[in-house]
Amino acid sequence: MTMTTQSQTQANPQMQQHMMECIQNCLDCARACEMCAAECIRMDMPGMAECIAACLDCADICLLDARLMSRNSPMHFDTCALCAQICTTCGDICERMAGSHPGQSATMMQECVEACRRCAQSCSAMASMRTAMH
Amino acid sequence: MTMTTQSQTQANPQMQQHMMECIQNCLDCARACEMCAAECIRMDMPGMAECIAACLDCADICLLDARLMSRNSPMHFDTCALCAQICTTCGDICERMAGSHPGQSATMMQECVEACRRCAQSCSAMASMRTAMH
Amino acid sequence: MTMTTQSQTQANPQMQQHMMECIQNCLDCARACEMCAAECIRMDMPGMAECIAACLDCADICLLDARLMSRNSPMHFDTCALCAQICTTCGDICERMAGSHPGQSATMMQECVEACRRCAQSCSAMASMRTAMH
Amino acid sequence: MTMTTQSQTQANPQMQQHMMECIQNCLDCARACEMCAAECIRMDMPGMAECIAACLDCADICLLDARLMSRNSPMHFDTCALCAQICTTCGDICERMAGSHPGQSATMMQECVEACRRCAQSCSAMASMRTAMH
Numbered sequence: 242m243t244m245t246t247q248s249q250t251q252a253n254p255q256m257q258q259h260m261m262e263c264i265q266n267c268l269d270c271a272r273a274c275e276m277c278a279a280e281c282i283r284m285d286m287p288g289m290a291e292c293i294a295a296c297l298d299c300a301d302i303c304l305l306d307a308r309l310m311s312r313n314s315p316m317h318f319d320t321c322a323l324c325a326q327i328c329t330t331c332g333d334i335c336e337r338m339a340g341s342h343p344g345q346s347a348t349m350m351q352e353c354v355e356a357c358r359r360c361a362q363s364c365s366a367m368a369s370m371r372t373a374m375h
Numbered sequence: 376m377t378m379t380t381q382s383q384t385q386a387n388p389q390m391q392q393h394m395m396e397c398i399q400n401c402l403d404c405a406r407a408c409e410m411c412a413a414e415c416i417r418m419d420m421p422g423m424a425e426c427i428a429a430c431l432d433c434a435d436i437c438l439l440d441a442r443l444m445s446r447n448s449p450m451h452f453d454t455c456a457l458c459a460q461i462c463t464t465c466g467d468i469c470e471r472m473a474g475s476h477p478g479q480s481a482t483m484m485q486e487c488v489e490a491c492r493r494c495a496q497s498c499s500a501m502a503s504m505r506t507a508m509h
Numbered sequence: 510m511t512m513t514t515q516s517q518t519q520a521n522p523q524m525q526q527h528m529m530e531c532i533q534n535c536l537d538c539a540r541a542c543e544m545c546a547a548e549c550i551r552m553d554m555p556g557m558a559e560c561i562a563a564c565l566d567c568a569d570i571c572l573l574d575a576r577l578m579s580r581n582s583p584m585h586f587d588t589c590a591l592c593a594q595i596c597t598t599c600g601d602i603c604e605r606m607a608g609s610h611p612g613q614s615a616t617m618m619q620e621c622v623e624a625c626r627r628c629a630q631s632c633s634a635m636a637s638m639r640t641a642m643h
Numbered sequence: 644m645t646m647t648t649q650s651q652t653q654a655n656p657q658m659q660q661h662m663m664e665c666i667q668n669c670l671d672c673a674r675a676c677e678m679c680a681a682e683c684i685r686m687d688m689p690g691m692a693e694c695i696a697a698c699l700d701c702a703d704i705c706l707l708d709a710r711l712m713s714r715n716s717p718m719h720f721d722t723c724a725l726c727a728q729i730c731t732t733c734g735d736i737c738e739r740m741a742g743s744h745p746g747q748s749a750t751m752m753q754e755c756v757e758a759c760r761r762c763a764q765s766c767s768a769m770a771s772m773r774t775a776m777h
Contacts, residue, residue: 460584
């Protein structure tokens with residue numbers, strides 16, 4: 242566990258702003274992934290397994306990361322790195338899905354892609370701040 | 376479990392709008408509760424136990440409720456009723472706390488009070504729609 | 510929220526024993542539901558939607574209930590009642606599934622049915638203790 | 644994300660046995676951490692902040708890891724590595740606490756220490772299997 246304390250983070254208002262945005266991106270992404278997974282499950286047809294599985298993992302990791310950032314946990318750099326990883330993977334999987342499905346389902350998948358990309362970007366930036374602080 | 380299906384809910388655009396707002400209120404409230412609990416824990420002094428415990432329960436129930444609404448789960452009326460209950464309790468407890476603490480901590484507690492009140496109101500409205508639909 | 514305090518519960522060793530068993534049943538059920546949902550997703554064929562959706566809701570509610578009991582939260586009677594409800598529903602859905610699928614998948618579904626039934630029974634008993642205590 | 648698939652893991656019965664034990668250790672540890680955090684919160688006295696914060700993070704990460712292993716998620720090697728890290732830290736913090744508190748609270752803290760150590764060990768072993776498989 243890193244030695245970064247709550248006070249170090251709070252000492253930097255810009256970092257706190259980044260963190261608030263990152264928490265919101267994680268919560269948005271968790272919601273988009275839950276909605277995308279639920280839509281894929283309701284479609285009840287072959288070819289959806291990879292997308293459902295990625296969305297479920299992504300939603301769980303995004304919520305964990307949002308909680309740990311909200312608490313200013315010293316683990317949040319690690320969970321941000323993990324979150325950036327699953328969001329990138331999930332965004333790619335959902336993008337392939339969106340391209341091969343019509344109508345309302347594709348819209349929901351595309352919203353998930355965008356939420357994953359935004360979340361991956363801000364979590365990746367958060368994770369890299371650990372190094373920057375030392 | 377109620378027999379309300381996903382299609383019944385989707386058939387009503389106004390209800391879907393209410394649900395999207397309610398999901399956002401739950402996610403906002405979970406974040407505010409995590410932040411308030413973490414601040415109370417960091418204060419590391421007597422008299423915070425009730426507030427910490429209420430905020431932890433409230434954050435967990437809000438996140439569950441947000442997930443079940445995102446999935447359009449038939450259980451979401453029940454989890455909304457439960458969420459309205461804990462948000463009302465948690466808002467009252469945090470309000471008493473905010474009144475007796477100074478400065479930055481009181482600000483964080485007051486933000487939690489407001490998030491709890493908004494969430495309680497929209498979850499209560501969501502829960503009452505079950506009856507309205509039958 | 511009920512006024513049942515931690516000390517009331519702790520005053521009764523038999524109730525504490527019931528609670529420890531109930532926590533374990535919730536954790537076992539969450540694991541069985543996650544495994545059943547994942548297996549149904551991997552099968553990647555039509556007809557699995559209801560089972561996947563029920564298992565995901567059941568896993569989430571079981572984990573919440575286990576956490577609130579572990580904390581001796583005053584909300585645990587309500588979450589136990591909710592948990593008994595989804596476990597009963599999920600057990601019935603998985604039982605129908607297990608009857609119409611062969612081999613290893615049916616075994617996993619049947620294990621989920623048994624975990625749901627055990628959890629429904631102990632959560633239902635826990636929920637009814639609220640009345641018994643007043 | 645690693646390319647380890649569900650079938651690779653299932654092809655190895657010994658690894659599946661390790662995973663079932665590791666899931667159980669994560670669930671046990673999450674319960675012990677929730678109970679320890681709740682006890683520390685109820686004590687309502689200075690000096691508990693570090694222990695409460697570590698237990699809350701540890702419980703959340705253990706539950707995530709248990710879910711991802713139950714699903715046979717390709718992310719489970721990463722979440723096991725993360726879980727081993729927080730369990731080691733949390734066990735050390737709770738051990739210091741247990742040494743300086745009397746009676747029933749110390750017993751609960753000591754149970755948490757043991758659950759954290761067992762979980763750290765099995766998660767660490769799981770995480771190292773990624774390398775072993777390639």
